[in-house]
Amino acid sequence: MQDIHLALDGQTNHQKLKVSIYCDLQNVYLIQNLANFLLAFAKSKGRLIGKKVYYNSQCKNQDSAKDKLKNLGFSCVDVPCPLKNSADNQLIVDCIEDIDHSLSPDIVILVSGDGDFVKLVRILQKLGKKVIIFAQLGNVKQRLKELAGEDFYFVDKLPELVVGKKKPQTNSIQSQITYRDVNTRNARTSDHYK
Numbered sequence: 098m099q100d101i102h103l104a105l106d107g108q109t110n111h112q113k114l115k116v117s118i119y120c121d122l123q124n125v126y127l128i129q130n131l132a133n134f135l136l137a138f139a140k141s142k143g144r145l146i147g148k149k150v151y152y153n154s155q156c157k158n159q160d161s162a163k164d165k166l167k168n169l170g171f172s173c174v175d176v177p178c179p180l181k182n183s184a185d186n187q188l189i190v191d192c193i194e195d196i197d198h199s200l201s202p203d204i205v206i207l208v209s210g211d212g213d214f215v216k217l218v219r220i221l222q223k224l225g226k227k228v229i230i231f232a233q234l235g236n237v238k239q240r241l242k243e244l245a246g247e248d249f250y251f252v253d254k255l256p257e258l259v260v261g262k263k264k265p266q267t268n269s270i271q272s273q274i275t276y277r278d279v280n281t282r283n284a285r286t287s288d289h290y291k
Contacts, residue, residue: 098284114143116172116201119188119196121209122159124151125233127252128208129162133272134255135208135231141259142204142229147195153177185213192217196224208252210237218244231255270271 107154109269116139128135139145150171152159158221174191176184188209195202205221207214210232218241221228225288231252242249250258 113276114203115146115200116140116143116204117138117147117192118145118149118171118206119151119192120148120189121184121211121214122150122162122166122206123156123180123184123229124209124211124236125252126158126162127233128231129165129201131252131255132166132171133254135206136260137259138255139206142206146200146202148172149174149188149191151176151188153184155179182213185211187212189217193220196221196226203227206231208232208245210241212238212241215240215244 113253118135118139120135122128136145136148139148150163150166151174152163154160154163154177163171163175167173173185174187176187178184182286192205196205204227206229207218208231210230215238218228219232222244227248228245229248229250230241231250232242232249236255237251
């Protein structure tokens with residue numbers, strides 16, 4: 098369902114919503130090939146205020162993938178720690194700090210299927226934030242998918258989501274009714290209730 102409520106300045110309400118992207122490159126490696134679609138999707142939801150990708154420079158494939166994302170304007174956060182979940186933990190901390198900021202996002206797009214983010218998603222939802230999750234096929238925890246509900250997608254569907262969006266048609270239909278028509282209708286209505 099399209100949000101068509103108009104604000105006083107003529108923009109739709111959803112265009113005023115602030116959107117931030119948090120991407121776990123370790124979990125969703127495919128995003129480097131679909132990043133332009135992700136950005137278009139995010140912009141269709143509101144005003145994009147943040148886009149961060151988390152990676153480990155000790156992993157050569159992640160280090161080279163982040164270069165493409167950096168060229169698209171992503172803030173690339175290197176977490177070169179060998180400990181398990183170190184990038185996930187940094188993403189969670191940064192997201193919570195961003196939520197506590199004066200320019201807090203209304204919509205959080207999380208690009209990861211990792212179960213480590215279940216608690217974060219619950220917290221964001223309790224705070225009234227909309228959470229949209231993109232995961233890689235075959236690499237998603239069921240609980241995370243359930244929490245997102247209808248706001249869960251696989252990254253390979255991004256092109257369809259972006260291309261499939263159509264702008265609502267704005268056909269101008271003018272209805273003309275005369276004073277006589279109104280009086281005739283009112284008379285029929287009042288006769289009906291006698």
